[in-house]
Amino acid sequence: MDNIIAKKNNTFLIISVLMLFSWCGNLNGTAAILANMAEAYPTVPMTSIYMLSTLVSLVSIPFSLISGWVADRFGMKKTLIIFLIILVVAGVGPAFITSFNAILVLRALVGASHGIIYPLPNVVATKSFPDEGLRSKVMGWGQLSICIFSVLISAASGYLANIDVRYAWYIYLVGIIAIVFAFFIPEDKKPTQATEKTSNVHKDITNSKEKMTSLSWFFIIATMLIVLFAYPFYLNVSSIISAEGLGTSVQAGYTVSLWTAGGAVGSFIFGFLYEKIKGYVGTVGSIIMFLGLACFAFGHSMFLMFVGAFVGGMGCVMMTTYMFLGISLATPISRVSTAMGIASAFLNGAAFVSGYFYPWISNLFGAAANLRFPFYISMIGLVTLSIFFVIMTKKQAKTV
Numbered sequence: 001m002d003n004i005i006a007k008k009n010n011t012f013l014i015i016s017v018l019m020l021f022s023w024c025g026n027l028n029g030t031a032a033i034l035a036n037m038a039e040a041y042p043t044v045p046m047t048s049i050y051m052l053s054t055l056v057s058l059v060s061i062p063f064s065l066i067s068g069w070v071a072d073r074f075g076m077k078k079t080l081i082i083f084l085i086i087l088v089v090a091g092v093g094p095a096f097i098t099s100f101n102a103i104l105v106l107r108a109l110v111g112a113s114h115g116i117i118y119p120l121p122n123v124v125a126t127k128s129f130p131d132e133g134l135r136s137k138v139m140g141w142g143q144l145s146i147c148i149f150s151v152l153i154s155a156a157s158g159y160l161a162n163i164d165v166r167y168a169w170y171i172y173l174v175g176i177i178a179i180v181f182a183f184f185i186p187e188d189k190k191p192t193q194a195t196e197k198t199s200n201v202h203k204d205i206t207n208s209k210e211k212m213t214s215l216s217w218f219f220i221i222a223t224m225l226i227v228l229f230a231y232p233f234y235l236n237v238s239s240i241i242s243a244e245g246l247g248t249s250v251q252a253g254y255t256v257s258l259w260t261a262g263g264a265v266g267s268f269i270f271g272f273l274y275e276k277i278k279g280y281v282g283t284v285g286s287i288i289m290f291l292g293l294a295c296f297a298f299g300h301s302m303f304l305m306f307v308g309a310f311v312g313g314m315g316c317v318m319m320t321t322y323m324f325l326g327i328s329l330a331t332p333i334s335r336v337s338t339a340m341g342i343a344s345a346f347l348n349g350a351a352f353v354s355g356y357f358y359p360w361i362s363n364l365f366g367a368a369a370n371l372r373f374p375f376y377i378s379m380i381g382l383v384t385l386s387i388f389f390v391i392m393t394k395k396q397a398k399t400v
Contacts, residue, residue: 013128014138016181020080020121021142022149023178024114033161033168040165044100051104056111057348063115064345068337070116071123076337080120080182084175087113091172115348119340124185126328126336136325137271143321147264151257215330216339218392222385223323224346229381230289230316231354232374233259237296237305240371247302255309262292262313270321279393282322286386289315290379297375320347 038049071079090109097103121142129135153171161168238252266285274281292312295304324343331339358374367373 012184013186014141016184017121017124017128017138018141018145019178019181020117020124020185022145023084023175024117024121033157033165036161036165036168041100048100048104052107055104055107056114057352059108059111060115060118061345061348061352063112064119064341064348065115067116067119067341067344068123068335068339069341071120071337075187076120076124076127077182077185077187080117080185081179083113083116084179084182087117088172088175088179091175092169095166095169115345119337119344122324122328122340123337126340127333128186132329133271133275135328136274139325139328140267140270140274140321143267143270143317144264147260147267147317151260210332210334212332212335212339213330215392216327216335218388219323219326219330220339220343220346222388223320223327223343224350225381225385226289226316226319226323227347227350228354228357229293229378229385230312231351232293232358232378233296233309233312235355235358236371236374237309240296241302241305243371244300246300246305251302251305255305258306258309259313259316262310262315263317265310266314266316266318267321270318273318274322274325279326279389282319282326282389283386283393285315285318285322286382286389287315288312289319290382290386291315293375293379293382297372297379 034049034053037052038044038046041049074082087110090106090113093106094103097106122139125135125138125142129138153174157168157171160170233255237255238249241247241252241255242249266288270281273284277284289312292308292310292315295308295311299305299308324340327339327343328336358377359368361377362368362370362373365373
């Protein structure tokens with residue numbers, strides 16, 4: 001009987017964590033309503049309209065850096081509940097005000113809340129599921145919930161905006177569900193034993209001054225690089241399709257959907273694949289993503305654009321999920337919150353920097369007019385990263 005109750009409690013905890021993943025990972029669904037906002041505010045420059053989306057990402061970066069400190073200082077559950085409430089209030093706020101500047105202030109609050117809570121579902125999964133196999137599945141399913149939720153949020157906000165742009169902001173009320181589930185997240189436990197086995201190393205978890213390992217930093221930097229390598233898709237694919245007459249904006253939109261669909265498949269199979277091949281899943285993910293980017297680099301048909309989007313999205317999500325799992329396994333438990341916050345800040349920072357990095361490096365090599373050149377850079381980077389994955393995994397295998 002006790003086993004049945006424990007199993008039910010564990011299942012409910014998994015559902016609660018997945019609800020946090022789905023909401024905390026999708027807090028910037030305004031891209032679908034920017035055109036509607038431009039119509040509602042015809043005197044506001046388009047650059048300011050874009051800030052409704054970009055401001056959230058920019059503000060979230062510094063707040064992600066302090067996310068771990070806040071969660072450790074005030075407690076995981078309290079942090080999640082407080083900042084989810086702030087997020088819902090600030091997110092819905094633009095539905096009741098007309099001042100565009102006031103809306104931007106509220107968007108900054110959304111960004112701050114986003115920065116604090118975005119890393120925390122991975123931290124909760126790390127602390128709640130000590131079994132490596134179950135943790136890998138939950139993290140994979142978490143990414144799957146993000147993929148599904150992002151599609152639903154974008155579709156719903158776009159539909160509501162077509163009725164009245166103010167209605168689109170009501171989508172943030174869905175966050176109330178995440179707040180309810182946050183109450184069921186267990187309180188942080190004080191360590192009752194001297195050591196905990198994470199990855200292949202015993203680490204003292206009673207020492208609050210523990211430092212993150214070199215392997216932790218490897219996974220954090222790799223997370224940033226993966227996002228950087230993926231961004232030519234978002235920056236250049238629609239331009240390639242248009243410039244080469246491969247299709248229309250409708251087909252370009254389909255590639256984004258296929259990237260998300262591929263990511264959903266990759267996140268679903270991640271946990272099962274990790275159980276079979278462990279750390280080599282990072283190398284497999286990089287190869288899959290490489291093949292997807294190769295379709296964009298060398299493909300000259302809409303079919304190959306579609307294939308590249310699906311395959312590239314699958315590999316990208318598999319790799320990012322593995323990075324966060326790797327951080328959770330390589331980092332002392334007392335430093336996991338900090339490590340996840342830094343990784344999230346680096347991830348968002350890479351997305352921002354990519355818009356400047358690829359034009360710079362293209363100009364540096366005299367390839368500014370070549371829309372496919374950024375994919376060549378990304379492919380070289382992925383090959384290099386996959387070599388490091390193989391070396392690292394072999395070294396870990398020898399320590400078992």
